Amino acid sequence: PVSKLKRPGMHLLSSLQAVAHGADSVQYFQWRKSRGGCEKFHGAVVDHCGHEHTRVFRDVQEVGDLLARLDPVVGTTVRPQAALLYDWENRWALEDAKGLNNAHKDYEATCIRHYEAFWRQGVPVDILSMEGDFSGYRLLVAPMLYMLRPGVAERIEAFVAGGGTFVTTYCSGMVDENDLCFLGGFPGPLRRVLGVWDEETDGLYDEDEGRVRILDSGRTYAVRQLCDILHAETAEVLAVYDADFQAGSPALTVNRFGKGQAYFIAFRNLDDFEADFYAGLVRDLGLVRVLDAELPDGVTAQLRSDGERDFVFLMNVSPEPREVRLQDPAGLRDFLSGNGLGDGTILLPPLGFRILERPAVGLF
Numbered sequence: 001p002v003s004k005l006k007r008p009g010m011h012l013l014s015s016l017q018a019v020a021h022g023a024d025s026v027q028y029f030q031w032r033k034s035r036g037g038c039e040k041f042h043g044a045v046v047d048h049c050g051h052e053h054t055r056v057f058r059d060v061q062e063v064g065d066l067l068a069r070l071d072p073v074v075g076t077t078v079r080p081q082a083a084l085l086y087d088w089e090n091r092w093a094l095e096d097a098k099g100l101n102n103a104h105k106d107y108e109a110t111c112i113r114h115y116e117a118f119w120r121q122g123v124p125v126d127i128l129s130m131e132g133d134f135s136g137y138r139l140l141v142a143p144m145l146y147m148l149r150p151g152v153a154e155r156i157e158a159f160v161a162g163g164g165t166f167v168t169t170y171c172s173g174m175v176d177e178n179d180l181c182f183l184g185g186f187p188g189p190l191r192r193v194l195g196v197w198d199e200e201t202d203g204l205y206d207e208d209e210g211r212v213r214i215l216d217s218g219r220t221y222a223v224r225q226l227c228d229i230l231h232a233e234t235a236e237v238l239a240v241y242d243a244d245f246q247a248g249s250p251a252l253t254v255n256r257f258g259k260g261q262a263y264f265i266a267f268r269n270l271d272d273f274e275a276d277f278y279a280g281l282v283r284d285l286g287l288v289r290v291l292d293a294e295l296p297d298g299v300t301a302q303l304r305s306d307g308e309r310d311f312v313f314l315m316n317v318s319p320e321p322r323e324v325r326l327q328d329p330a331g332l333r334d335f336l337s338g339n340g341l342g343d344g345t346i347l348l349p350p351l352g353f354r355i356l357e358r359p360a361v362g363l364f
Contacts, residue, residue: 003041009351011059012066013315016353019067020302020313024074026063069336070355073311076304080124081287085142086111087130093147093179100171101203104225110143110169110268117278122290122301134159138285145172145190147179153189160193161258165285168194169265170228171201187264194264195235195255198228202246211242212251212267219276227251227267235264252277292327299324299348305360311335312356316348323347332358 006014015026030044045060046052052061086108094107118125126137130152134140140159145168153173160166173187173194182188186198203226204210210223215238223241230250239252255262265277282289290301290312298318304311312332316322326332329344335357346354 006059007319007351008055008059009349011056012062013317013351013353015063016066016313017302017315017317019070019073020304020315022077022304026067028060072306072309073304076306076311078124078303078305079136080126081137081285082118082123082139082141083126083128083132083134083137084111084115085130085132085140085145086127087145087147089149089177090130090145090147093175094144094171096179097146097175099203100201101226103206104203105144105171106225107144107146113270113274114141114143114167114278117274118282119300120275120295120297121279121282122293122295123282123287124290124303134164137164139165139167139281139287141167142172143169145169147175147177148173148189149177153193156190156262157193157257160260160262163259165260165281166193166262167265167281168263170198170226170267172264173198191233193255193257193262194253195233195257195262196250196253196264197231197233198264198266199231200229202227202229210244210246210267212239212269212273213242214239214252221267221269221273222271223251223267224270225268230264230266235262241267291324293324295324296322298322308360310358310360312358313353314346314348314356315353316351319350321347321349321352332356 018026028045030042032046033042033044033048034040035048043056045057047054047056091107094105097105115125130149134155140156156166168190173182173190175181185191187194187196191197204224210227211220212223213220220242229246230253232250232253235253235255237250237253241247241249241251251266253264290303291314295301298320299314299316299322302313314324324346326341326344326346329341333340333356335355348354
């Protein structure tokens with residue numbers, strides 16, 4: 001709706017973000033802007049003026065200058081302990097569905113919200129389709145896994161039985177690969193591993209707000225847009241609805257299955273639930289964070305490693321300066337300058353970053 005210009009520093013930071021997450025190059029869709037058509041104002045390296053004396057050209061040049069200094073990063077990788085399922089065929093099936101909350105199915109936004117909870121903690125996450133290899137991970141998150149292709153539920157069961165932790169949400173296990181509803185009760189072939197029967201899905205009006213109460217802490221969270229009405233079969237109930245006709249019924253469950261466990265989140269929150277829930281899981285599962293530091297709002301840390309050296313990308317995507325205090329700066333130095341980090345206090349300007357280097361610690 002609005003074609004807003006990138007602020008100074010945004011192009012370099014967004015390019016570096018791609019590198020921090022595994023890219024070995026930064027490439028451009030257009031060298032020169034088109035004179036006509038609907039994309040005649042689409043961004044390009046060379047503007048209609050035809051020369052290099054523009055802010056955008058200087059921004060691109062700045063990226064090239066930085067990449068030339070990052071050759072040691074090329075070919076390095078990371079092996080996360082957590083993975084998130086984002087599946088295009090599942091998305092297509094959800095988009096075609098009617099009768100849930102047609103105005104707010106929001107599959108992509110939901111996956112981003114779950115992913116962001118790890119991003120804020122500096123915990124690396126792989127993105128997989130449901131055909132991906134689940135082995136090698138300790139945590140598998142699959143928001144709104146509405147459609148299941150043959151064999152996927154069986155592989156999820158094997159993952160959990162072998163000691164993995166699985167998390168899914170409302171609107172999961174409803175249809176097969178032909179978009180036909182599973183018979184015998186939702187969440188279909190996931191019912192055994194999750195230990196719940198999902199009887200109904202309620203779509204809420206925008207002005208509706210229910211509440212969920214966590215049983216052990218008493219903390220409550222808002223319910224917005226979508227919620228499932230569950231019956232715990234073999235699962236333990238961790239939270240219940242606190243309002244409306246579904247009051248007292250399960251809203252969050254965990255099912256012990258083999259050596260692992262499977263969580264079912266029955267409601268959409270939109271606010272702080274995912275951050276709190278996944279912070280607890282990261283702690284309980286002992287998932288490794290890139291840096292031993294509390295990351296302020298808007299700051300993330302990503303890792304690439306060649307097995308001998310770790311490259312830590314510390315990035316501030318906020319328009320305000322941020323301060324990061326490392327618990328133990330020993331062994332870390334600034335990769336671009338070669339300087340040490342002193343007392344471990346790192347000041348990041350708005351849209352700023354630091355690339356840190358340390359001997360590989362063998363975490364990934």
